[in-house]
Amino acid sequence: MALLPILHYPDPRLHTRASPVTVVDESIRQLVSDLEETMRAAEGIGLAATQVNVHKRVIVLDISEDQQHLQVFINPRLISSDGQVEREEGCLSVPGIYDRVTRADRVVVEALDRDGRPFTVQAEGLLATCIQHEMDHLEGKVFVEYLSQLKLNRIRTKLRKRARETL
Numbered sequence: 001m002a003l004l005p006i007l008h009y010p011d012p013r014l015h016t017r018a019s020p021v022t023v024v025d026e027s028i029r030q031l032v033s034d035l036e037e038t039m040r041a042a043e044g045i046g047l048a049a050t051q052v053n054v055h056k057r058v059i060v061l062d063i064s065e066d067q068q069h070l071q072v073f074i075n076p077r078l079i080s081s082d083g084q085v086e087r088e089e090g091c092l093s094v095p096g097i098y099d100r101v102t103r104a105d106r107v108v109v110e111a112l113d114r115d116g117r118p119f120t121v122q123a124e125g126l127l128a129t130c131i132q133h134e135m136d137h138l139e140g141k142v143f144v145e146y147l148s149q150l151k152l153n154r155i156r157t158k159l160r161k162r163a164r165e166t167l
């Protein structure tokens with residue numbers, strides 16, 4: 001396992017559209033392990049491969065209290081969505097920024113697990129929000145891009161300033 005560096009907004013590589021995984025092999029399982037380790041070390045509840053500059057359609061998340069229930073989505077595909085809910089979101093690629101985003105309240109998603117087996121999940125609440133947030137990463141979209149241009153400009157300025165200070 002390895003800890004991978006996480007890209008920070010506004011790094012343009014976060015806007016890369018990820019490619020589908022063609023075969024779920026050992027290299028993909030290694031990527032899943034590395035994503036899990038990186039997410040847990042950063043105390044996040046979700047991480048997309050895009051965020052570690054690997055542009056493959058792989059997501060991990062764990063929204064459980066005990067942080068012992070990893071969920072892996074390879075080539076996730078949205079089958080249906082329903083309802084609307086506004087929830088506060090954060091992102092390991094946008095450290096220290098939290099804001100409210102409106103998304104579907106319920107989603108049905110198909111994906112492959114870490115053994116390449118297809119599964120379907122019907123998600124609602126926090127899980128539905130997380131899945132949509134992480135699937136956005138695979139399309140090159142970061143949650144702050146749902147906010148107003150004014151807020152987005154403020155966030156970009158703040159993060160650029162912080163990046164300079166930590167160099």
Ligand code: NI
Pocket residue numbers: 090091092093133134137143
């Ligand atoms: Ni994120």
